[in-house]
Amino acid sequence: MYLCASTLWKLTLGGGFGGLYTALRLESLVWPDDKKPQVVLVDQSERFVFKPMLYELLSGEADVWEIAPRFSDLLSNTGIQFLRDRVKTLLPCDHLGGNGSESSVAGGTVLLESGFLIEYDWLVLALGAEPKLDVVPGAMEFALPFYTLEDTIRVKEKLSKLERRNFKDGSAIKVAIVGCGYGGVELAATISERLQDRGIVQCINVSKSILTSAPNGNREAAMKVLMSRKVQLLLGYLVRCIKRAGDSEASEEDGGYVLELQPAERGLESQVIEADIVLWTIGSKPLLTKLEPSGPNVLPLNVRGQAETDETLRVKGHPRIFALGDSSSLRDSDGKLLPTTAQVAFQEADFTGWNIWAAINDRPLLPFRFQNLGEMMTLGRYDGAISPSFIEGLTLEGPIGHAARKLAYLIRLPTDEHRIKVGISWFAKSAVDSVALLQSNLTKILSGS
Numbered sequence: 482m483y484l485c486a487s488t489l490w491k492l493t494l495g496g497g498f499g500g501l502y503t504a505l506r507l508e509s510l511v512w513p514d515d516k517k518p519q520v521v522l523v524d525q526s527e528r529f530v531f532k533p534m535l536y537e538l539l540s541g542e543a544d545v546w547e548i549a550p551r552f553s554d555l556l557s558n559t560g561i562q563f564l565r566d567r568v569k570t571l572l573p574c575d576h577l578g579g580n581g582s583e584s585s586v587a588g589g590t591v592l593l594e595s596g597f598l599i600e601y602d603w604l605v606l607a608l609g610a611e612p613k614l615d616v617v618p619g620a621m622e623f624a625l626p627f628y629t630l631e632d633t634i635r636v637k638e639k640l641s642k643l644e645r646r647n648f649k650d651g652s653a654i655k656v657a658i659v660g661c662g663y664g665g666v667e668l669a670a671t672i673s674e675r676l677q678d679r680g681i682v683q684c685i686n687v688s689k690s691i692l693t694s695a696p697n698g699n700r701e702a703a704m705k706v707l708m709s710r711k712v713q714l715l716l717g718y719l720v721r722c723i724k725r726a727g728d729s730e731a732s733e734e735d736g737g738y739v740l741e742l743q744p745a746e747r748g749l750e751s752q753v754i755e756a757d758i759v760l761w762t763i764g765s766k767p768l769l770t771k772l773e774p775s776g777p778n779v780l781p782l783n784v785r786g787q788a789e790t791d792e793t794l795r796v797k798g799h800p801r802i803f804a805l806g807d808s809s810s811l812r813d814s815d816g817k818l819l820p821t822t823a824q825v826a827f828q829e830a831d832f833t834g835w836n837i838w839a840a841i842n843d844r845p846l847l848p849f850r851f852q853n854l855g856e857m858m859t860l861g862r863y864d865g866a867i868s869p870s871f872i873e874g875l876t877l878e879g880p881i882g883h884a885a886r887k888l889a890y891l892i893r894l895p896t897d898e899h900r901i902k903v904g905i906s907w908f909a910k911s912a913v914d915s916v917a918l919l920q921s922n923l924t925k926i927l928s929g930s
């Protein structure tokens with residue numbers, strides 16, 4: 482099938498922080514009548530996923546519709562057309578000629594898994610990344626990544642199964658988390674709070690500290706929470722391999738796992754730990770590398786597999802393709818690669834939308850400048866930490882940090898309608914939580930305990 486028209490077609494591949502927010506930005510701009518493009522958003526999933534809040538699904542704080550709304554609901558009041566499909570091949574024809582001029586005024590075509598072929602004038606690449614588990618023997622087979630909505634549901638189901646086992650036989654639930662970056666620490670805080678004294682949570686990190694590149698305030702706040710919940714930190718260790726424990730014939734449902742740890746620092750001894758569930762939080766690879774090569778006009782990718790762009794987020798050599806988020810490699814003014822975060826993708830989406838508008842309307846394109854607003858994390862249902870970059874040394878932690886983070890994310894949810902629905906829902910839940918807390922405190926006082 483072929484999709485093509487006389488109007489301008491602006492195609493966005495990937496409906497995450499980069500793609501969805503670019504499409505919404507384009508919708509919000511004012512267009513001369515004859516230049517308004519038809520925006521088509523293609524995603525393999527039926528839902529947009531607000532990944533920084535996946536932990537709230539494990540803690541039970543949020544519902545799926547709140548942090549992973551359906552594109553059909555989100556886009557129902559917009560002119561954006563949504564196609565659920567998987568991008569297979571890019572066939573751009575806007576590559577520059579030898580003299581640097583545009584050899585073609587057309588954009589190109591994209592082949593989707595369903596066989597659909599879409600012709601576009603402008604293309605936005607925002608396919609994100611996937612977890613990288615093939616670095617340690619056994620990780621692919623036995624560890625669970627925590628990266629997508631489906632991963633979260635799988636982890637939640639496995640925890641519920643282990644909780645039922647614990648209820649029957651009282652055996653402790655052993656959780657091993659590989660990595661103590663934000664992902665590992667947020668998971669450890671969330672799961673240790675959920676399991677309380679029914680579980681043992683162990684976190685393994687190659688470095689001798691946690692959150693090595695985070696602001697001190699966030700690291701200290703996280704350390705306090707992890708210690709108070711008796712999370713065991715195995716710092717200075719590499720995971721050598723992950724194996725099934727005991728009888729190798731046992732089914733995945735029944736068996737536990739063994740992790741062999743090798744010291745990464747002098748003075749430490751090798752260790753072997755057991756776990757009922759192994760969660761993998763380190764490493765990722767961009768999904769652009771999964772697209773089929775498309776002839777001589779292939780995109781320039783860096784060693785990580787991210788598209789190389791100029792400052793305006795246009796892919797080098799392809800004036801009609803923009804790349805952003807985890808799919809793109811852009812450096813800051815110090816020459817450092819920008820981190821693969823929602824904060825970067827969100828800000829880039831604003832510029833990408835504007836620059837497509839500028840390119841169509843023959844205006845100058847703007848160079849992207851990342852503004853680091855600070856770092857935030859959840860540490861369970863009532864704890865969090867925020868270190869804003871604009872107030873040196875300030876960290877909001879505990880319930881205040883938790884509430885401030887939630888408010889910051891509420892503001893960033895896509896579309897006004899969704900923001901209002903979620904705001905009402907969170908307000909209602911926190912009112913119910915407060916009443917329950919008050920009731921339990923009153924009961925304690927009255928019973929004298």
Ligand SMILES: Cc1cc2nc3c(=O)[nH]c(=O)nc-3n(C[C@H](O)[C@H](O)[C@H](O)COP(=O)(O)OP(=O)(O)OC[C@H]3O[C@@H](n4cnc5c(N)ncnc54)[C@H](O)[C@@H]3O)c2cc1C
Nearest residue numbers: 495497498499525532533567568609806807821822823824
């Ligand atoms: C658990 C977790 C917690 C995080 N916490 C934070 C945080 O606290 N703060 C922060 O700033 N960042 C955080 N991040 C990172 C942040 O979520 C990503 O950097 C951000 O989502 C990148 O945006 P993106 O648009 O590039 O990719 P994504 O948001 O991942 O979107 C990519 C989209 O492309 C779609 N797609 C992929 N391949 C195809 C294909 N072939 N065909 C069709 N569709 C496709 C996917 O379905 C997806 O919807 C977190 C990430 C994870 C996994």
